[in-house]
Amino acid sequence: MLQKSAFFPGIQGPIVTIVMDGYGIAKSDVGSAIAAARKPTLDHLFANHPNITLRAHGTAVGMPSDEDMGNSEVGHNAIGAGQVYSQGASLVAEAIASGSIWQGAAWQQIIAGAKAGRGVIHFIGLFSDGNVHSHIDHLRAMILRANEEGVPVVRIHILIDGRDVPETSALEYVLPFEAFLAEVSRDGFDARIASGGGRMNITMDRYEANWSMVDKGWQTHVLGKGEQYESASAAVQALRVKFPGTIDQDLPAFVIASDGRPVGTIEDGDSVVFFNFRGDRSIEITRAFEEAGFDKFDRVRMPRVTYAGMLQYDGDLKLPKRFLVDPPAILDTMGEWFAKSGITQFACSETQKFGHVTYFWNGNRSNKFDGETYQEVSSDVVPFEQRPWMKAAEIADAMIEALQSGQYRTLRCNFANGDMVGHTGSFRAATMAIEAVDLQLARILPVVKALGGVALITADHGNADEMYEIDKKTRQPAQNPDGSFKAKTSHTLNPVPLILYDAVTGGKLGLRPLPGAGLSNIAATITHLLGFEKHAKWDESLLEVRQG
Numbered sequence: 001m002l003q004k005s006a007f008f009p010g011i012q013g014p015i016v017t018i019v020m021d022g023y024g025i026a027k028s029d030v031g032s033a034i035a036a037a038r039k040p041t042l043d044h045l046f047a048n049h050p051n052i053t054l055r056a057h058g059t060a061v062g063m064p065s066d067e068d069m070g071n072s073e074v075g076h077n078a079i080g081a082g083q084v085y086s087q088g089a090s091l092v093a094e095a096i097a098s099g100s101i102w103q104g105a106a107w108q109q110i111i112a113g114a115k116a117g118r119g120v121i122h123f124i125g126l127f128s129d130g131n132v133h134s135h136i137d138h139l140r141a142m143i144l145r146a147n148e149e150g151v152p153v154v155r156i157h158i159l160i161d162g163r164d165v166p167e168t169s170a171l172e173y174v175l176p177f178e179a180f181l182a183e184v185s186r187d188g189f190d191a192r193i194a195s196g197g198g199r200m201n202i203t204m205d206r207y208e209a210n211w212s213m214v215d216k217g218w219q220t221h222v223l224g225k226g227e228q229y230e231s232a233s234a235a236v237q238a239l240r241v242k243f244p245g246t247i248d249q250d251l252p253a254f255v256i257a258s259d260g261r262p263v264g265t266i267e268d269g270d271s272v273v274f275f276n277f278r279g280d281r282s283i284e285i286t287r288a289f290e291e292a293g294f295d296k297f298d299r300v301r302m303p304r305v306t307y308a309g310m311l312q313y314d315g316d317l318k319l320p321k322r323f324l325v326d327p328p329a330i331l332d333t334m335g336e337w338f339a340k341s342g343i344t345q346f347a348c349s350e351t352q353k354f355g356h357v358t359y360f361w362n363g364n365r366s367n368k369f370d371g372e373t374y375q376e377v378s379s380d381v382v383p384f385e386q387r388p389w390m391k392a393a394e395i396a397d398a399m400i401e402a403l404q405s406g407q408y409r410t411l412r413c414n415f416a417n418g419d420m421v422g423h424t425g426s427f428r429a430a431t432m433a434i435e436a437v438d439l440q441l442a443r444i445l446p447v448v449k450a451l452g453g454v455a456l457i458t459a460d461h462g463n464a465d466e467m468y469e470i471d472k473k474t475r476q477p478a479q480n481p482d483g484s485f486k487a488k489t490s491h492t493l494n495p496v497p498l499i500l501y502d503a504v505t506g507g508k509l510g511l512r513p514l515p516g517a518g519l520s521n522i523a524a525t526i527t528h529l530l531g532f533e534k535h536a537k538w539d540e541s542l543l544e545v546r547q548g
């Protein structure tokens, strides 16, 4: 049990946490869809309620360096755990630097499995240096090591990014990598890219939003079915011409073939490494490789392979069984300790972010704690720039109903809009995304007030706050040769807001701007509002209570 707070008796009504995914505080209004949006509710909150900024990127959320932007996994982990753990990106880089990854049983089984079979290791994963789901340097290190350990054939299946890196940067990764593979492919070693496609088109679905993406990925990587090209760079170039305006993340699937035969189908006896360290978008393809009674699509054939993930992606489901690096052991989360203290919890989002407020929030665990209720609103499967409002209204409906039920002491939700629409690179749609969230805040907050509760409004990282690539020299939006602005589809390095919506104490509550405060300070702040002391391991509360 958490101890009752001697410092503050707690708010009588519900304590609500609202995460506006992808809402950062930009240094300048140039290129900010947030600055351009009409958002009277948020403007009023910033002007009239206590608010501070929180760090949401780099080491403040367990990334290797402060050059690393934040993301949903590390952001929600930090919020939910109240502590900062070294995250997958850091843990894998360290395991490679120290060589401990090669000593692990999983890597040795990958090598031994391949050698006992046809001598082939396949690497599948997100092909960039975005460091959100993966890093190309990790892939490079594994290929070199496989060669050193005498595995003769390596095949790489690339998921083209353009979402954590510039939107049409694929060739900046593919061309040097093809040169690298050509250079190492000698003395009987043969390493080639075998298939690929845009990450939002194949393989990397999440939260079961659209299994057909994984089906397409399976056909491409495993069965070698699809449009054939002679190399990945040829494929990207041809697809750019064939589908003008299509950004990298949406590129169609392609198969690399020689004399009409795919160069790297996945067969019995091969080893397969899924080299993403982040879990949400790795779970479905992992299930397709590991699950005996799998029924989400017709696999046609299921090769008997030695399969490993870069990390374990789900600690409750033990997915995958074999993994190269231990994931962060995220313990003593807010969800767990609230459950132990009899505090009822409600969590809601739409499919695209549902796992963010449940699985990531609870330290990458998919099982509920006692007293938790989850509600998922089904996301549409559409390009989100066409529907920037997404399911914000339905999430607000669910939150209002849950609030009015009186069953929950604390509630949380995530609005996907700023992030999912921000990732499309459409400035106009992103302003509407922010406006949609603003409109729903205007519905939820009066209900919180009427019930005598308070709300914390925050975000997990930036995105819609910078919709154009900024030219480093001029500090103005960078332009394409045709004069249009270069869209920026990735997250940002900006801090995020923490607003305390308190319309019930007559202004007694404030937020203290603790130097270096970040997302991991939110858990203790919520706990204080509930009238409890934080867990000893959690970072400090930011709540200020004025006496009198």
Ligand SMILES: O=C(O)[C@@H](CO)OP(=O)(O)O
Pocket (backbone or CB within 6 Å): 021, 070, 071, 072, 073, 132, 133, 163, 164, 281, 419
């Ligand atoms: O879409 C995703 O997978 C990431 C970006 O790679 O975004 P977020 O961290 O906000 O989920």
Ligand SMILES: [Mn+2]
Pocket (backbone or CB within 6 Å): 021, 022, 071, 072, 073, 075, 419, 460, 461
């Ligand atoms: Mn996010």
Ligand SMILES: [Mn+2]
Pocket (backbone or CB within 6 Å): 022, 072, 419, 420, 423, 463, 491
């Ligand atoms: Mn995102």
